[in-house]
Amino acid sequence: MTHTKRLNHNFFEDAQAILVAPLIFAFAVMLFREAGLLTGGTVGIAFLAHYLSGWSIGSLLIAINLPFYGLALRAMGKAFTIKTFLAVGLLALYTELLPGLIQVQGLNRLFAAVMGGFLAGISLLMLIRHKASLGGLGILVIHLQNTRGWRAGKLQMAADCIILLAAIFIRDPLSVGLSIVGALALNLVIAVNHKAGRYMGT
Known part of the structure; x- marks a missing residue:
């Protein structure tokens, strides 16, 4: 039986992931926003606050994620926290810049x-493979898995369900239903493409 040597990502490989993955997710955010939809996770919380208050999604993403960085530092280490901090900051920036660069009609x-959902899933997959995240609930569920033994996937799914169900009070049923479709598409990408032990880069 042959063993393939596991290779770590170098600085430039990590850098391109941190630069590109949030841009892909920001494009997904733009599609959701233009269609009056939302998604799960911390971005979903930002969407809920955006629809309620009218505040920009970018600024809300920064504010919502602030309490989680200390937890990330304790639970996941310095490198993960720095990469996540940069990814969230770039997502907030890209989210505000993209509407001025692309006009969506029809x-x-x-x-x-x-x-x-597909784009968001691809973005998250890139970040996972480079040991980063988009912060917030993702950090919390990983911490609970490490400290309490609770399954991160199930916790994340439960959190997403709560966020999407909460949307019933501020969005119409069709918008909520389509948002659920988007969340399923996102999770399909992660479930099919992220299997422990399959990906040789770390």
């Missing part, structure tokens, strides 16, 4: 839900 809402 957007099909179902397409926006599915394509947005």
Whole structure:
């Protein structure tokens, strides 16, 4: 039986992931926002606050994630925390810049839900493989898995369900239903492409 040597990502490989993955997720955010939808996780909380207050999603992402960096430092280490901090900051920046660079017209809402979910999943997959995240709830569920033994996947799914159910009070049923479709598309990408032991880069 042959063993393949595991290779760590170098600085430039990590850097491109931190630069590119948030841009891909920001495009997903733009599709969701243009279609009046939302997603799960910390970005979903930012969407809920955005629809309620009208505040920018970028500034909300920064504010919501602030309490989680201390936890990330204790639970995941310095490198993970720095990469996550940069990824969240870039996501906030890209989210505010993209509407000025791209004008979307005639957007099909179902397409926006599915394509947005796929793009968000690809973005998160890139960050996972480079030991980073988009902060917030992702950090919390990993911490609870490490300290309490609770399954991170199930915790994340439960949190996403709560966020999407909360949207019923501020969005119409069709928008909530399409948002659920987007969340399923996101999780499909992660479930199919992220298997422990398959990916040789660390």
